[in-house]
Amino acid sequence: MGAGRRPLNETMPMVERFFNTSGPVVAEDHYCIPPLGRLDLDEILRLIDGKRYFVLHAPRQTGKTSALLALRDLLNGRGAHRCVYTNVETGQTARGDVAAGIRTVLAEISERALVALGDGFLDETWERTLDRAGPHGALRQALGRWSLNDPRPLVLLLDEIDTLVGDTLISVLRQLRAGYDMRPAGFPQSVILCGVRDVRDYRIHSASAGGIVTGGSAFNIKAASLRLGDFDEADVRALLGQHTAETWQQFTEAALAAVWDQSQGQPWLVNALAYEACFRNKANRDRSRTIDGEAVMDAREGLVLGRQTHLHQLADKLDEERVRRVIEPVLSGDAAGRASPDDVEYVRDLGLLARSGTARIANPIYREVIPRELMYAREAEIALETEW
Numbered sequence: 381m382g383a384g385r386r387p388l389n390e391t392m393p394m395v396e397r398f399f400n401t402s403g404p405v406v407a408e409d410h411y412c413i414p415p416l417g418r419l420d421l422d423e424i425l426r427l428i429d430g431k432r433y434f435v436l437h438a439p440r441q442t443g444k445t446s447a448l449l450a451l452r453d454l455l456n457g458r459g460a461h462r463c464v465y466t467n468v469e470t471g472q473t474a475r476g477d478v479a480a481g482i483r484t485v486l487a488e489i490s491e492r493a494l495v496a497l498g499d500g501f502l503d504e505t506w507e508r509t510l511d512r513a514g515p516h517g518a519l520r521q522a523l524g525r526w527s528l529n530d531p532r533p534l535v536l537l538l539d540e541i542d543t544l545v546g547d548t549l550i551s552v553l554r555q556l557r558a559g560y561d562m563r564p565a566g567f568p569q570s571v572i573l574c575g576v577r578d579v580r581d582y583r584i585h586s587a588s589a590g591g592i593v594t595g596g597s598a599f600n601i602k603a604a605s606l607r608l609g610d611f612d613e614a615d616v617r618a619l620l621g622q623h624t625a626e627t628w629q630q631f632t633e634a635a636l637a638a639v640w641d642q643s644q645g646q647p648w649l650v651n652a653l654a655y656e657a658c659f660r661n662k663a664n665r666d667r668s669r670t671i672d673g674e675a676v677m678d679a680r681e682g683l684v685l686g687r688q689t690h691l692h693q694l695a696d697k698l699d700e701e702r703v704r705r706v707i708e709p710v711l712s713g714d715a716a717g718r719a720s721p722d723d724v725e726y727v728r729d730l731g732l733l734a735r736s737g738t739a740r741i742a743n744p745i746y747r748e749v750i751p752r753e754l755m756y757a758r759e760a761e762i763a764l765e766t767e768w
């Protein structure tokens with residue numbers, strides 16, 4: 381069989397899969413590296429069995445949500461636990477309004493429990509619990525009653541925890557801590573907090589306390605902090621290899637090497653480069669065409685000029701003084717200049733700097749995007765000053 385002809389094979393999926401660049405991966409629809417394989421699953425199961433509360437963190441679009449959803453399905457499939465995944469991002473707009481924030485978080489968990497487990501207990505009771513206990517106790521009480529309602533221990537996955545701000549975030553952390561001693565019968569056996577940074581490093585502005593509360597003090601029950609890494613080169617080749625296996629479209633060695641070089645394994649970048657090269661580029665949709673190194677570099681150019689959301693969100697971070705203090709000297713070849721180790725750690729957590737070693741921009745694509753964005757920001761500032 382020649383290149384470009386799809387082999388007839390009964391195990392082939394029904395729909396054509398593609399490289400996903402928006403949201404968590406679904407194996408049926410997207411080429412993907414098995415998400416559970418990206419986690420230290422032994423360690424995670426050990427922590428869950430040990431009734432621990434812990435953190436999973438990584439920069440945006442690394443595969444955290446994909447991994448959490450797979451973990452939830454694994455646990456529920458085994459049947460020994462009840463596991464509910466919730467994204468608490470909707471509580472962000474409540475800002476420091478604890479009543480509104482806790483209300484949103486409770487509604488969100490209840491909805492997820494209903495949909496994922498068919499468990500309507502919270503859905504039927506949370507509003508009454510909120511009336512009775514008030515926002516500062518309702519989350520603890522609702523999780524407590526819900527745990528007691530079923531003998532299977534509860535595992536709660538709270539995604540995007542660091543999108544919550546101010547007193548709302550403090551209240552969520554403190555209510556989890558307040559129920560901790562009642563687990564596993566009367567409170568979730570295990571809670572995973574997922575976000576960009578380790579909870580320990582949160583500096584939370586509390587209007588009620590009139591100052592800064594650190595995550596470490598509000599949530600001092602944390603047992604461990606795991607960081608999800610990027611793809612290694614073998615993962616990148618395996619992901620691209622899925623496209624070749626399913627469509628027979630070939631990549632040259634130079635193309636495979638370029639995807640790795642340019643992305644350094646950042647999962648979204650890998651998918652975005654491959655999507656540009658194989659799907660957005662009309663000519664290359666002809667699967668008999670081999671994708672070469674030049675096609676990958678064209679794809680890279682398309683990404684950079686397209687100012688895609690992922691790159692845009694990174695660029696937004698450049699508005700923070702703390703980030704610029706680290707990035708500017710790195711760009712001018714001065715390692716991290718005089719930035720504090722805390723600031724450098726912060727910028728590593730955001731994914732802008734390589735995860736370890738001397739301070740350097742994480743990959744060649746960011747290295748091109750960041751100075752451009754800094755320039756746009758400067759021009760905007762100058763324009764504003766001139767207007768004044």
Ligand SMILES: Nc1ncnc2c1ncn2[C@@H]1O[C@H](COP(=O)(O)OP(=O)(O)O)[C@@H](O)[C@H]1O
Binds near residue numbers: 404411440446447
């Ligand atoms: N297991 C995986 N296999 C292939 N690509 C992945 C995988 N996990 C994540 N990605 C890539 O990362 C992007 C973001 O995934 P997501 O799980 O939403 O990450 P996060 O929650 O860290 O932001 C996906 O759109 C996809 O491009």
Ligand SMILES: [Mg+2]
Binds near residue numbers: 444445539
């Ligand atoms: Mg996510």
